[in-house]
Amino acid sequence: xxxxxxxxxxxxxxxxxxxxxxxxxxxxxxxxxxxxxxxxxxxxxxxxxxxxxxxxxxxxxxxxxxxxxxxxxxxxxxxxxxxxxxxxxxxxxxxxxxxxxxxxxxxxxxxxxxxxxxxxxxxxxxxxxxxxxxxxxxxxxxxxxxxxxxxxxxxxxxxxxxxxxxxxxxxxxxxxxxxxxxxxxxxxxxxxxxxxxxxxxxxxxxxxxxxxxxxxxxxxxxxxxxxxxxxxxxxxxxxxxxxxxxxxxxxxxxxxxxxxxxxxxxxxxxxxxxxxxxxxxxxxxxxxxxxxxxxxxxxxxxxxxxxxxxxxxxxxxxxxxxxxxxxxxxxxxxxxxxxxxxxxxxxxxxxxxxxxxxxxxxxxxxxxxxxxxxxxxxxxxxxxxxxx
Amino acid sequence: xxxxxxxxxxxxxxxxxxxxxxxxxxxxxxxxxxxxxxxxxxxxxxxxxxxxxxxxxxxxxxxxxxxxxxxxxxxxxxxxxxxxxxxxxxxxxxxxxxxxxxxxxxxxxxxxxxxxxxxxxxxxxxxxxxxxxxxxxxxxxxxxxxxxxxxxxxxxxxxxxxxxxxxxxxxxxxxxxxxxxxxxxxxxxxxxxxxxxxxxxxxxxxxxxxxxxxxxxxxxxxxxxxxxxxxxxxxxxxxxxxxxxxxxxxxxxxxxxxxxxxxxxxxxxxxxxxxxxxxxxxxxxxxxxxxxxxxxxxxxxxxxxxxxxxxxxxxxxxxxxxxxxxxxxxxxxxxxxxxxxxxxxxxxxxxxxxxxxxxxxxxxxxxxxxxxxxxxxxxxxxxxxxxxxxxxxxxxxxxxxxxxxxxxxxxxxxxxxxxxxxxxxxxxxxxxxxxxxxxxxxxxxxxxxxxxxxxxxxxxxxxxxxxxxxxxxxxxxxxxxxxxxxxxxxxxxxxxxxxxxxxxxxxxxxxxxxxxxxxxxxxxxxxxxxxxxxxxxxxxxxxxxxxxxxxxxxxxxxxxxxxxxxxxxxxxxxxxxxxxxxxxxxxxxxxxxxxxxxxxxxxxxx
Numbered sequence: 001x002x003x004x005x006x007x008x009x010x011x012x013x014x015x016x017x018x019x020x021x022x023x024x025x026x027x028x029x030x031x032x033x034x035x036x037x038x039x040x041x042x043x044x045x046x047x048x049x050x051x052x053x054x055x056x057x058x059x060x061x062x063x064x065x066x067x068x069x070x071x072x073x074x075x076x077x078x079x080x081x082x083x084x085x086x087x088x089x090x091x092x093x094x095x096x097x098x099x100x101x102x103x104x105x106x107x108x109x110x111x112x113x114x115x116x117x118x119x120x121x122x123x124x125x126x127x128x129x130x131x132x133x134x135x136x137x138x139x140x141x142x143x144x145x146x147x148x149x150x151x152x153x154x155x156x157x158x159x160x161x162x163x164x165x166x167x168x169x170x171x172x173x174x175x176x177x178x179x180x181x182x183x184x185x186x187x188x189x190x191x192x193x194x195x196x197x198x199x200x201x202x203x204x205x206x207x208x209x210x211x212x213x214x215x216x217x218x219x220x221x222x223x224x225x226x227x228x229x230x231x232x233x234x235x236x237x238x239x240x241x242x243x244x245x246x247x248x249x250x251x252x253x254x255x256x257x258x259x260x261x262x263x264x265x266x267x268x269x270x271x272x273x274x275x276x277x278x279x280x281x282x283x284x285x286x287x288x289x290x291x292x293x294x295x296x297x298x299x300x301x302x303x304x305x306x307x308x309x310x311x312x313x314x315x316x317x318x319x320x321x322x323x324x325x326x327x328x329x330x331x332x333x334x335x336x337x338x339x340x341x342x343x344x345x346x347x348x349x350x351x352x353x354x355x356x357x358x359x360x361x362x363x364x365x366x367x368x369x370x371x372x373x374x375x376x377x378x379x380x381x382x383x384x385x386x387x388x
Numbered sequence: 389x390x391x392x393x394x395x396x397x398x399x400x401x402x403x404x405x406x407x408x409x410x411x412x413x414x415x416x417x418x419x420x421x422x423x424x425x426x427x428x429x430x431x432x433x434x435x436x437x438x439x440x441x442x443x444x445x446x447x448x449x450x451x452x453x454x455x456x457x458x459x460x461x462x463x464x465x466x467x468x469x470x471x472x473x474x475x476x477x478x479x480x481x482x483x484x485x486x487x488x489x490x491x492x493x494x495x496x497x498x499x500x501x502x503x504x505x506x507x508x509x510x511x512x513x514x515x516x517x518x519x520x521x522x523x524x525x526x527x528x529x530x531x532x533x534x535x536x537x538x539x540x541x542x543x544x545x546x547x548x549x550x551x552x553x554x555x556x557x558x559x560x561x562x563x564x565x566x567x568x569x570x571x572x573x574x575x576x577x578x579x580x581x582x583x584x585x586x587x588x589x590x591x592x593x594x595x596x597x598x599x600x601x602x603x604x605x606x607x608x609x610x611x612x613x614x615x616x617x618x619x620x621x622x623x624x625x626x627x628x629x630x631x632x633x634x635x636x637x638x639x640x641x642x643x644x645x646x647x648x649x650x651x652x653x654x655x656x657x658x659x660x661x662x663x664x665x666x667x668x669x670x671x672x673x674x675x676x677x678x679x680x681x682x683x684x685x686x687x688x689x690x691x692x693x694x695x696x697x698x699x700x701x702x703x704x705x706x707x708x709x710x711x712x713x714x715x716x717x718x719x720x721x722x723x724x725x726x727x728x729x730x731x732x733x734x735x736x737x738x739x740x741x742x743x744x745x746x747x748x749x750x751x752x753x754x755x756x757x758x759x760x761x762x763x764x765x766x767x768x769x770x771x772x773x774x775x776x777x778x779x780x781x782x783x784x785x786x787x788x789x790x791x792x793x794x795x796x797x798x799x800x801x802x803x804x805x806x807x808x809x810x811x812x813x814x815x816x817x818x819x820x821x822x823x824x825x826x827x828x829x830x831x832x833x834x835x836x837x838x839x840x841x842x843x844x845x846x847x848x849x850x851x852x853x854x855x856x857x858x859x860x861x862x863x864x865x866x867x868x869x870x871x872x873x874x875x876x877x878x879x880x881x882x883x884x885x886x887x888x889x890x891x892x893x894x895x896x897x898x899x900x901x902x903x904x905x906x907x908x909x910x911x912x913x914x915x916x917x918x919x920x921x922x923x924x925x926x927x928x929x930x931x932x933x934x935x936x937x938x939x940x941x942x943x944x945x946x947x948x949x950x951x952x953x954x955x956x957x958x959x960x961x962x963x964x965x966x967x968x969x970x971x972x973x974x975x976x977x978x979x980x981x982x983x984x985x986x987x988x989x990x991x992x993x994x
Contacts, residue, residue, distance in 0.1 A: 132926075132937045
């Protein structure tokens with residue numbers, strides 16, 4: 001196996017973003033790539049956050065490189081978790097490959113720089129939702145963790161029991177949990193809240209999701225919005241019109257009053273998160289209730305959310321965590337490493353990069369190649385931002 | 389109407405109902421052994437043949453003809469009886485339960501049966517000596533007092549045994565014992581018949597029976613299992629021939645002295661016996677590929693058949709009305725032989741199972757008719773049992789082939805529809821349905837089971853039922869595993885959440901990579917609402933949207949049962965070829981309902 005005559009070098013840097021403890025490859029995944037005939041380089045200390053020492057990487061045949069600069073100088077393929085900073089991009093060799101979360105739709109500067117530096121970049125968020133690509137779907141694998149952890153945070157900060165208990169000292173009623181947005185994170189939140197013994201309702205603008213919510217033993221919160229279909233062809237939610245959105249807020253405000261915990265997970269790809277829980281809604285909730293807003297990074301589903309802060313408003317505790325997967329770095333890294341490894345296996349044939357731009361996965365995930373922005377969706381988004 | 393006839397008709401009717409109810413309980417899995425078993429039981433014509441062969445014809449002109457016909461009938465029936473029971477037993481040996489297999493040794497049904505026979509014989513002898521008045525010689529006592537009574541008791545006993553034997557076929561567990569019981573019933577009936585007051589000589593009977601037993605035994609033990617349908621057909625033809633011969637013999641003997649009722653039964657016996665004889669021969673020849681399997685049709689076929697049938701029926705009615713001795717009788721017999729040939733000629737080899745089941749029914753009815761002629765109740769009972777069971781079986785087979793009974797019974801008789809079936813098979817193949825009770829029967833014989841849960845289980849909230857099934861199977865010593873595909877469900881870990889809720893232990897859950905090599909060992913894979921993750925197109929169809937996704941290779945198991953709401957495709961929106969494969973059966977309906985029914989059936993089978 002060779003890349004321009006020598007084994008292809010796959011490099012893993014240490015993540016530099018604040019509180020980011022994940023790493024793009026675990027020793028197991030690195031070992032698998034070494035077995036495939038690739039050379040794996042790991043920046044010293046890259047795995048520390050996820051409790052993988054340098055020695056563990058060396059043991060499976062990876063080479064430890066002391067600093068990021070020399071790592072990037074050598075790398076043919078760079079595997080990352082968080083989207084790179086512009087400085088990180090500048091360190092990469094022209095023509096090398098970058099696989100990472102890129103948030104390409106909302107990061108025009110990064111995309112331009114990647115193109116300018118002639119980097120072939122793949123955004124993990126662009127992996128299409130098709131059966132064949134499910135093993136590469138990092139959005140799902142990480143959202144799964146976020147959904148689980150969101151409920152734990154809610155349970156932690158709720159001054160009540162989750163399960164029902166009938167005791168000699170009286171009866172404690174089960175907490176009522178509402179999960180808004182029944183994507184992967186939402187479904188996992190529902191499942192976790194159910195496991196903790198709460199009474200759980202799910203809500204989503206896509207009525208088709210009702211069956212999935214019920215498949216986890218939760219109830220579906222239903223009200224009439226008069227929308228034909230709020231689902232795009234990839235299975236993600238579509239934005240609503242202003243009128244529809246206002247009606248939805250009113251209805252939710254009415255219903256939300258009865259809940260102890262509200263977990264919001266509603267996201268529309270490439271856009272600000274829909275405003276589902278208004279100031280007034282929060283004011284109408286019982287004191288002591290808890291909101292966990294998983295859309296904090298995209299502006300929040302709740303009007304009062306502050307990213308990475310815990311605030312108390314009208315007696316309601318509002319959490320705005322932006323990177324929950326990083327709070328479970330061991331499993332988050334294990335799952336993410338599997339995602340990138342599978343993508344890499346799809347892209348690399350016989351030790352060399354072989355890109356088939358007719359393939360759905362490449363079409364969806366590849367953002368820049370040979371100095372051009374190749375993704376149509378990203379091209380449109382970048383153009384739209386510039387014209388503003 | 390005489391009391392005898394009245395009782396006979398009641399018996400006929402009730403036995404018919406009984407047959408219907410017994411057969412509806414028999415799972416399709418056991419239909420082939422059932423056909424063979426009813427065929428063996430139909431050899432009860434042996435009883436009538438024995439009486440005819442052993443009767444005293446010294447006062448009848450050309451009495452030797454009657455004896456000869458009787459002897460031929462005994463030979464045929466004996467072949468049928470011995471061969472039929474042997475081959476049924478061979479077939480049933482294949483349905484051993486997990487328990488029996490685990491014990492490693494074949495259950496010695498034969499030894500048990502032998503012990504039973506000896507014990508009963510001992511009791512009977514002891515009873516005889518106990519009841520014999522002092523001073524009387526044994527032979528004298530037997531002749532004067534025991535013989536007439538013995539016959540009745542034997543017949544009652546054997547009737548009960550036949551019914552219980554057929555009942556045993558409702559589960560593979562009891563099928564073999566049931567058949568042993570039925571065979572014993574046959575033995576009792578035959579032994580009882582030897583006490584029949586009409587029988588005066590045993591020498592010829594012994595010879596004919598010996599020939600039949602050797603022929604039947606050789607056939608039963610030597611014939612390959614693949615040739616069972618032909619053998620069954622051949623056996624039918626022999627049984628029917630026996631009925632026909634006995635009928636002729638009776639006619640020769642009594643000529644014009646027969647009453648109208650007896651004549652009606654006798655007409656029926658020889659006509660149906662005759663056409664079943666040649667029809668079954670024809671069916672056997674087609675199955676053995678001595679004749680072309682393709683339907684043979686010609687112009688005016690239906691008209692010719694109808695004309696022939698009218699002539700036969702006309703002659704029959706003429707005989708009954710005039711009550712005269714006439715050569716018309718022999719013409720009628722000859723024509724019904726021809727009619728049997730013509731009836732089966734236009735049917736393709738593919739439809740033969742239905743035809744054989746139907747001929748089985750005819751054979752049973754001919755037997756029952758013989759019972760009315762000879763006023764022999766055991767024959768009425770068995771004939772009626774056989775007649776209804778054969779008829780029902782042929783209807784069930786029609787349904788399994790997705791054809792109406794009318795389509796099979798009349799008209800082009802299998803020609804047009806065979807093309808349809810062939811066309812369908814080319815396009816997609818057929819989907820095999822299975823019911824919860826049939827599934828329960830399949831589980832009886834399994835020792836390795838893999839459950840593949842999917843989104844359908846989640847939607848139906850069937851996890852508790854699935855877990856209970858797992859517990860029941862494990863309690864029975866069946867190795868039960870749950871195969872979890874990495875993308876089963878609509879969220880990561882979907883199946884884990886649900887199965888954990890139902891308390892399925894983690895160690896029973898197996899990942900895809902680990903379970904795939906194990907599938908060939910699995911007797912049954914139960915797919916509960918999983919679709920795309922089992923679709924073989926992911927492996928072998930490059931144009932499929934699933935191509936490249938690793939799947940659970942369930943089709944490598946011995947049999948696959950899929951619980952599914954409908955034939956609707958899964959998440960990826962593609963058809964699943966698995967459902968059309970040979971070893972796959974579909975259990976349609978809500979997964980929770982189906983599983984609850986299945987568990988209920990499994991408990992009731994215990």
